[in-house]
Amino acid sequence: MTQQVKLFIDGEFVHSNSDKLIPVTNPATQEVIAQVPCATTTEMQQAIDSAKAAFKTWKEVPVSERARLMMRYAQLLKDHQGEIAAIICEELGKTVEDAKGDVWRGIEVVEQAANIPSLMMGETVENVARSIDTYSYIQPLGVCAGITPFNFPAMIPLWMFPMAIACGNTFILKPSEQDPMTVNKLAELFVKAGAPKGVLQVVHGAKEQVDTILHHPDIKAISFVGSVNVGQYIYKTGTDNLKRVQAFAGAKNHMVIMPDANKQQVINALVGASVGAAGQRCMAISVAVFVGSAAEWIPEVAAAIGKVGPGHYSNDKAAYGPQISPQAKARILSLIAQGKKEGATCLLDGSDCQVDGYPNGNWVGPTVFSDVTTEMEIYKQEIFGPVLTTMTVANLDQAIELVNSSPYGNGTSIFTASGAAARKYQHNIEVGQVGINVPIPVPLPFFSFTGWKGSFYGDQHAYGKQAVRFYTETKTITARWFDDDIQVSGPNMS
Ligand code: NAD
Numbered sequence: 001m002t003q004q005v006k007l008f009i010d011g012e013f014v015h016s017n018s019d020k021l022i023p024v025t026n027p028a029t030q031e032v033i034a035q036v037p038c039a040t041t042t043e044m045q046q047a048i049d050s051a052k053a054a055f056k057t058w059k060e061v062p063v064s065e066r067a068r069l070m071m072r073y074a075q076l077l078k079d080h081q082g083e084i085a086a087i088i089c090e091e092l093g094k095t096v097e098d099a100k101g102d103v104w105r106g107i108e109v110v111e112q113a114a115n116i117p118s119l120m121m122g123e124t125v126e127n128v129a130r131s132i133d134t135y136s137y138i139q140p141l142g143v144c145a146g147i148t149p150f151n152f153p154a155m156i157p158l159w160m161f162p163m164a165i166a167c168g169n170t171f172i173l174k175p176s177e178q179d180p181m182t183v184n185k186l187a188e189l190f191v192k193a194g195a196p197k198g199v200l201q202v203v204h205g206a207k208e209q210v211d212t213i214l215h216h217p218d219i220k221a222i223s224f225v226g227s228v229n230v231g232q233y234i235y236k237t238g239t240d241n242l243k244r245v246q247a248f249a250g251a252k253n254h255m256v257i258m259p260d261a262n263k264q265q266v267i268n269a270l271v272g273a274s275v276g277a278a279g280q281r282c283m284a285i286s287v288a289v290f291v292g293s294a295a296e297w298i299p300e301v302a303a304a305i306g307k308v309g310p311g312h313y314s315n316d317k318a319a320y321g322p323q324i325s326p327q328a329k330a331r332i333l334s335l336i337a338q339g340k341k342e343g344a345t346c347l348l349d350g351s352d353c354q355v356d357g358y359p360n361g362n363w364v365g366p367t368v369f370s371d372v373t374t375e376m377e378i379y380k381q382e383i384f385g386p387v388l389t390t391m392t393v394a395n396l397d398q399a400i401e402l403v404n405s406s407p408y409g410n411g412t413s414i415f416t417a418s419g420a421a422a423r424k425y426q427h428n429i430e431v432g433q434v435g436i437n438v439p440i441p442v443p444l445p446f447f448s449f450t451g452w453k454g455s456f457y458g459d460q461h462a463y464g465k466q467a468v469r470f471y472t473e474t475k476t477i478t479a480r481w482f483d484d485d486i487q488v489s490g491p492n493m494s
Contacts, residue, residue, distance in 0.1 A: 005036040005180050005204055007043055008187045010050035011197030016043060022177045022206065027093040027322040028312050028361040034091075036180045038205035044212045047201040051143040051170040052218050054198025059140050059168040061196075063117045066166050070114035073162065073193035077107045077186075084154055084185050089313040091179040092153060093321035093361075096313055098277055105442075106158025106186075109463050112445035113162040119468045120167065132480045138472040140168030141220040141244070145213045147174045147234065149226040150324050151280045153182035159449070160223045161190075163467040165199055169221075172201045174213060176226075178324055180204050214238050221471060223462070224248065225282075228382070228454060235457035246458035246470055248451055250382040251410035254287040255439055256399045256425065258416035259294040265437065266297065266415045267304045271319075273413075273439035275305060275366045275386035278320045282455070283411045283433070283440045286383060287372075288390045289399050295392040302347040302368040305388060310363050311355050322362040323385060329362040332385035336367055339378035339389075344369040350386060374405070382408075396421055404430045409452030413439050432456065 004021065006013040016037035024034040039047070077084070085099035094102065124135035146160035153175065161171040175183040187202050203209055213219055214237045221244040224234040231249030238245035255273065257266050273285035290298060311318025323329040333351050340346050350365025364385050372379050372389040379389055393399045403412055413435030414425040422436045432452035435441030443449060448464035450456075460470035 002032050003034045005034050005184060007037070007039055007047070007204060008184065008200070008202035009043060009047045010201070011191070013184070013188075014043075016040065016204070018043070020205075024091055024178070024180060025325075026090055027324055028355075028358050030326075030360040034181060036177050036204045038177075039203040039209050041212065044203055044209060044216075047172055047203050048143060048216055048218050050198040051172055051201050054196065055140070055142050055170045058165075058170055058196060058199050061168070063120055063168075066168065067114050067116050069194055070110050070116070070162055070166055073190055073195075074107055074110040074114060076189045076193050077103065077110060080185070080189055081107070084182060087182050087185055088153055088179070089321075091181055092150065092324060093313060094277065095311075095318055095321055096316070098320070099313070102152050103154045105152075106155040109155075109158050109445045110162045112463060113166040116166040116468075119465060120472070122474070128478065131482060132478060134476060134478045136474050136476040138167075138468070138474050140472055142169060143172065143219050144169045144221040144223070144471060145172040145174065145219050146223045147210055147213065147226065148176055148183075150176035150178040151277070151282070153179045154186060156225050157183050157186060159225070159462045159467075161200055163463055164221075164223075164471045165195075167468060167471040169471055170199050170201075172203060172213065172219065174203050174205065174209055177204065177206050210234070211237075214243075215241055219243060221245070223470070225462075231457055244470065246460060246462065247456070248282070248449070248462065249455050249457065250384075250408065251282045251284075251451070251455045252287060252379075252382055252406055252408045253283060253285050253411045253413075254289050254403045254406065255285045255412070256289045256396070256403065256414045257291060257294045257297070258396065258414065258418065258421055259292045260417040260421075261294065261415035261437075262417065263297055263300075266294075267301055269413075269415065269439040270301050270388065271304050271308060274388035275308060276320055278310065278323055278364070279386040280324065280384055281440070282451075283442055285413070285439055286387065286389060287379065288388060289402060290390060290392045291396060291399055292394060298370050298390050298392075299347070301388075301390070302370075305366045305368055306348045309355075309365060310353065310361075310386070312358050312361070320386065323364055324362070326362055328384070329364055332364050332383055332387065335378055335381060335383050335385075336387065339369050339372070339376060342376045342378070343371065344373075344376055344378060344389070345371045374402070396424060400425065400428050404428075407454040410455035411435070411441055411451070413437075413441060
């Protein structure tokens with residue numbers, strides 16, 4: 001019998017009564033390592049009721065105490081980083097270093113949440129009129145919810161609940177059913193850090209549980225990270241139900257390579273950014289755009305990418321792990337086949353990839369295409385696998401036009417030795433996160449994660465100051481006090 005993943009409701013890890021169970025498999029072996037329940041309607045309601053009740057007391061807890069909870073939590077996450085990474089390795093297959101990075105980038109957000117007192121400062125203006133002052137406070141919303149994807153099972157939940165809870169909200173988290181165990185460990189450590197009962201709830205499941213969140217009147221705001229279609233559905237349905245929604249969706253990130261760039265740095269950057277984490281990163285570089293004579297480097301790029309390969313996390317030589325599921329692998333292989341059919345040149349083909357000792361893993365070898373055009377499916381679709389498509393353009397203007405015509409706008413980068421080219425690119429590009437000689441420009445948590453266009457629906461982004469705005473409401477007070485009312489000698493002044 002495999003273990004059944006528990007729900008975390010009203011401060012307790014509880015066995016679900018659901019008869020709908022989804023197997024959680026190790027993607028390197030297909031071994032079923034757990035069953036994740038789809039929380040019942042009653043369990044969903046219990047979680048929401050508990051979060052609603054907890055909000056009444058949690059919002060009154062002094063902001064400095066809320067900050068101290070985050071300080072203790074950050075320390076516990078650091079102490080248990082290896083243990084959390086081991087769970088990620090098993091249920092998602094990431095390499096150990098990559099799994100530790102997943103946890104670390106989440107810890108950095110918790111550290112930012114520990115700065116909540118200064119982040120929650122309002123504004124004041126004295127004497128807006130005679131004897132009248134106006135000042136604002138920011139106050140929490142109530143019960144907030146988060147729906148997270150499989151690819152960063154520690155980092156993305158940690159983008160959400162620590163900031164929301166530090167602001168004084170309570171939170172319901174619905175992690176990906178494909179790797180749900182990491183979040184239970186995060187919740188366990190949150191309790192150990194001293195989180196009061198009901199402040200965080202973890203409900204497991206899939207679409208049905210998400211729909212309950214989307215329609216429940218007691219949930220005030222929803223954070224979502226995942227694929228484009230689901231992101232659009234969450235944004236439309238959540239806002240239709242008059243909730244505040246931020247939905248981070250899919251991507252297709254371009255790296256522009258100018259002929260004056262440092263070739264070795266370009267090659268090193270492309271290897272890691274394209275096939276690292278098996279390409280299962282929303283900020284992965286999936287399109288390399290070579291400008292002018294830089295196109296001559298494409299064969300060398302393909303050769304360098306061909307030197308790395310996937311493997312089991314116990315092998316420290318493995319560059320990346322398996323795809324999350326056989327379905328994800330099959331989809332990637334079908335896109336590779338379609339790319340060939342549509343006329344792209346496959347310089348490196350990872351379709352038939354084996355890893356010694358793990359015949360059942362969802363392995364896809366590194367794959368590189370050249371002669372790719374914007375009409376091809378391998379260009380249009382987010383492949384979410386270790387596949388790099390390369391394109392060539394004559395000059396920087398054409399590169400900017402190409403990138404700006406993409407419906408996505410999560411991340412992009414330019415490699416160049418020219419400050420003028422870099423500045424022109426950063427100024428004109430319609431993408432929310434831009435790297436200059438940095439392939440994956442994910443901002444640290446004192447900034448915000450600012451995807452644009454089809455990669456994001458909403459206005460306030462994840463973490464940093466924007467997350468505080470997302471999870472709070474502003475109250476503006478205008479007060480008049482009359483000098484005449486001051487008692488010269490009263491009971492307290494004698
Ligand atoms: P997904 O959309 O399949 O699932 C995300 C979440 O939505 C899961 O919790 C899942 O249970 C739920 N869900 C799935 N189908 C649903 C439906 N029909 N109705 C309601 N809820 C549903 O995404 P995934 O495959 O887990 O993650 C990969 C995707 O996430 C990629 O597209 C990637 O680009 C994107 N992503 C984006 C960012 C970003 O910041 N923009 C970050 C990480 C991942």
